[in-house]
Amino acid sequence: NAGVTQTPKFQVLKTGQSMTLQCAQDMNHEYMSWYRQDPGMGLRLIHYSVGAGITDQGEVPNGYNVSRSTTEDFPLRLLSAAPSQTSVYFCASSYRQTNTEAFFGQGTRLTVV
Amino acid sequence: DQQVKQNSPSLSVQEGRISILNCDYTNSMFDYFLWYKKYPAEGPTFLISISSIKDKNEDGRFTVFLNKSAKHLSLHIVPSQPGDSAVYFCAINAGGTSYGKLTFGQGTILTVHP
Numbered sequence: 001n002a003g004v005t006q007t008p009k010f011q012v013l014k015t016g017q018s019m020t021l022q023c024a025q026d027m028n029h030e031y032m033s034w035y036r037q038d039p040g041m042g043l044r045l046i047h048y049s050v051g052a053g054i055t056d057q058g059e060v061p062n063g064y065n066v067s068r069s070t071t072e073d074f075p076l077r078l079l080s081a082a083p084s085q086t087s088v089y090f091c092a093s094s095y096r097q098t099n100t101e102a103f104f105g106q107g108t109r110l111t112v113v
Numbered sequence: 114d115q116q117v118k119q120n121s122p123s124l125s126v127q128e129g130r131i132s133i134l135n136c137d138y139t140n141s142m143f144d145y146f147l148w149y150k151k152y153p154a155e156g157p158t159f160l161i162s163i164s165s166i167k168d169k170n171e172d173g174r175f176t177v178f179l180n181k182s183a184k185h186l187s188l189h190i191v192p193s194q195p196g197d198s199a200v201y202f203c204a205i206n207a208g209g210t211s212y213g214k215l216t217f218g219q220g221t222i223l224t225v226h227p
Contacts, residue, residue, distance in 0.1 A: 004156070006156075031214075033214065035217075040122075040219055041219060042117075042119075042202060042217035042218050042219045042220055043157070043202065043204075043215075043217040044217070045214060045215070045216075048214055058214070090156055090157070092215075099144070099145045099162075099164055099206075101147055101159040101162060102159070102215060103159070104149075104156035104157045104158070105156050106154075106155055106156045107154070107155070107156050
């Protein structure tokens with residue numbers, strides 16, 4: 001079972017560069033989300049999607065774009081990377097129902113220099 | 114304003130003893146409470162959950178307690194094992210149409226010594 005797959009696992013960017021973090025899930029989950037984890041701050045929600053074609057902002061959306069063209073994929077785009085975006089990024093998915101857990105990918109460690 | 118707080122950054126316990134991890138929240142409308150475990154270089158994995166209609170849920174060595182009046186959640190691990198050493202996050206779902214939208218605490222690093 002693949003579950004939630006994130007690529008790449010590691011990435012170093014220069015300030016101002018753009019890139020896309022990929023996320024794919026094979027569990028037919030309607031709900032997908034992106035979190036970032038920073039030291040001492042837990043995981044914070046960046047963007048989420050309740051289904052194909054529907055996305056919304058989370059707690060820390062600035063500097064990030066998302067789209068959801070299929071149920072399986074939910075890429076996160078950094079348009080112009082900044083050092084403040086150095087973090088570990090996690091993608092998660094879950095069923096579109098209450099009282100259910102989210103399943104997480106392995107994470108992408110991004111460093112912006 | 115942090116809605117979910119884990120006030121202990123770390124906890125050290127001897128193998129075989131009880132580990133108690135705590136979590137406080139501010140919003141009484143929160144509906145569903147979860148604990149995640151995270152090893153280095155891996156994603157968080159779901160451990161145990163509890164609905165707001167209950168005050169206790171057990172799964173093997175893991176028990177979660179919910180005190181709604183105090184807005185407090187705790188995870189008990191008995192007996193603790195070295196393999197339990199990890200970062201533990203409490204996470205809360207607001208309910209309704211929030212689905213998988215979770216608010217996390219800062220995490221507690223648990224170290225279980227052999």
